[in-house]
Amino acid sequence: MSAILKKFKRSKSANSIWRQPLAVVGIVIILTWTILAVFAPWIAPYDPNAQDADKFLTPSAQHWMGTDELNRDIWSRIIYGARISLPYSLLLVFLSATLGSIIGAISGYAGGKVDSFLMRVTDVFFAFPGIVLAMAVAAALGPQIRNAVIAVTIVAWPVYARLVRGLILNAKQNDYVTASALLGSSALRTMVVDLRPNLSGPVFVLASLEVGNALLLLSGLSFLGLGAQPPAAEWGSMVSMGAVNFDRWWVGLFPGLAILTAVLAFNFIGDSLRDALDPRTAKALRD
Amino acid sequence: MRPVSGERKTRKRPLSGTGFAPFIIRRLLTSIILVFGVTFIAFSITQLVPGDPVAANLGQSAYSDPEIVAAFEKEFGLDQPVPVQYYKYVTNLLQGDLGVSLSSKRPVAEDLKEYFPATLEIALIAVLLALVVGLLLGIISAVTRDRLADQIIRVFSLTGVSMPAFWTALTAFYIFFFVLGWAPGTGRLEPGGEAPPTVTGLFTIDALIAGDFSTFRQAFSYLLLPAVVLAIYAIGVLTRFTRASMLEILGNDYVRAARAKGLPEFTVIRRHVLRPALLSIITVAGVAFSSLLAGSVLVENVFSWPGLGQYAYRAAVGLDLPGIMGVSMVVATVYITMNLIVDILYRIIDPQMKDSA
């Protein structure tokens, strides 16, 4: 059986990530945001789009984080913002991990010309300034959070492709793949049945490390006006309101802190997961 | 050395062998192919997604006038089939012509000449800062593994890579400009300030060349805050990477062998660990540098820094294909060149490590 997955599983149960303080902090933060997002209508003190307060109220007992230019309660908007930022970053990571894994799997399994072609393409994407391409795609598709997700997916898959290809090349040298090839398994079967368990662990860890980056890129695009559009309560575009009114510190500060805590939490978790992996895979993840 | 029985491998020193020149040529060729790959992918993707550059660049009323639209399309070659457009682009590129920007209506090469140095200036400072601080923190972190200092540095560096750059920029600007009044405003110079005569395009360097110290001081004070903000992410990356590669090398047999000799720990770290670690750190520093160029988009936006990032933003929003391609190529070329330099350094510094790397 796959050594990597065994290690991964074992480290998950026995060397549990619950014993790593940073991971626990991360999990607690993400749980908190999840609860806030799910129960937003009950938790948020105000309607996120209601414009019934005064404009630019400083933080107070009524409005914990003050109000913005359009008289809206910032804390309520941040709570609703979790409904955009978290699911879309996860979706983005899921999409790019899937796309990248497929490309990497084809590349690693096929080998030869296909492999070198796909790896050249991957190299090109690595050389590419991701955010520039993402901006262009987002602008072309029209500024919408959905399009921003597509745009970032297009630039975010290569890391997974490289990882999966490397893992497959490693696994190919293992006996069981050769054995199953000898027994006449089809390529697809070999890939799905024999290799998948080997790959899912590291890919999962890489994905967990990438959620934070995804959130940063998405909210960055929104900050630039290329992601979620007003009046949607999205953290990045809320910060951009703070940029226009930078003397009202609370307008940009709190949504930014929301991004920071969520990204940090994901990174805490991803980092701890990686440390729980065996060193060789961990190194493959770093490079 | 004469070959001995039980020979496992023999390897020549790099420069004396025949392998070095072919290696460089091979790498150069791949680099050039990569650059063209970048143009191709940028071109394809921007063509694949729907979006009307004409609408993006003409005003409402102009866009409703078919004649103006036709003239615009003709001027920028948008009336041609896409493969023809790409063919033209590449043939022009081979002559050093990057086309004319749809949004600024100027040759892209000229635009880049103006905007690139501004970004280069903050990116260079940022990468220097990141190297010094990141290396130092990473080493301390690795050496004090799992102890308090390490824990603090790990949280610190994770925070560094988790901060949204645009927000960091905003917060820093608020604190240092608005509250403390230490930082000057936005831009590269004070309003109406005169740029030094262009040599490199880096205002600080150009001011020094011109012997104009007050402009130097001014330019420096303006670039400091954006550079530091830009550096934060890179510091996080380098700290984490330095720690990881130090720990990896600390686990090597040869480090244990060095310790088994009874050498002081300081010597072990400096002589046996740091050297090989530096090799891999160079690699990341190179990559980090080009990611800084791209990362500057968000920071420049906040500081109204007239650099590549701002230009890229305007080009993207304007669906200005030549502009987008120009920026992409600059950043990709820097990335590829960095990798090339690093690879060559690798080979020169250390012919032996290649197998293990």
Place this chain on the structure above:
Amino acid sequence: MNLLTVENLTVTLATGSGDAQAVRNLSFNVGHGEILGIAGESGSGKTMTALSMLGLLPYKGKASGSIKFDGREILASTKREYRDIRGKEIAMIFQDPMTSLHPMLTVEVQLTEHLRHHRKVSKAAARNSALELLATVKIPEPASALSAHPSQFSGGMRQRIAIAMALACEPKLLIADEPTTALDVTVQAGILKLLHQLRKDRNLSVMVITHDLGVLSSLTDRIMIMYAGSEVESGATSDLLQNPRHPYTKGLIAALPGNSEVNSKNLLSIDGMPPELGNFPSGCAFHTRCKFAKASCKETVPEVLNLSSDHRIFCPVNPFSELSNSGSK
């Protein structure tokens, strides 16, 4: 008095699934000028035993028990005290000569750095000693070897360099961790001869680790066999090799190529894999593979059974006590 006396050495390592004992209650000693061989399958804790002598266990590894060297207890040494022992009193040659030399440092640096640190000799003097050392270990053209990097040498030559490094400060005890495993046969013989010579010339005590019984018979005075972190049998080399008494040792020797041991091939052959760290079986750890195991073997950790003043086994069953018994049933 013995140069090295180890009592109840237990090494605990941190693994992915919690702490585990890689070495358990090990006691042995090495006399002046004696060569002790430690043998056992991969993972039996040989290297961890060796590293304990130098306080160089892996990260989060801990050793307990007692290690007396030259009359002093050294197990609880401070970092500083260890630094004075390492290289100078006890030197070690590591398992793999391909990885234990620093790839980026010249042979000269690696041969002289500890010499200069411990003995505070000048660069020139250190260089001269290095030349002598290289000659001792029979490296051709020592002068040009000094300025070379390890990658320019073959495995056998690297191992010689590693030995030279270990000898630089004239240690009293040399620990050689599988000094020949990574090398091919002709090179092996040269290294073994070299170690023999050194013992004769310098009255060096050597602890040599191997899983090659051939190495043991030609080099060592005494042998200790380990299984799953514990001793199973020890004794004088010829005695132990000709008259092994523990089922495990017996099996190992029967498995040697060209050994048409006794009648009972089946009984002696050892099936299965050695246990993994963290999953060592209870009682006598060998019971999962032992053909002579009784119910009690699973429960009780075997006590030492002295067969003679210098031959002992850890097997209360002692199935080979009467040779007529062997092979029956």
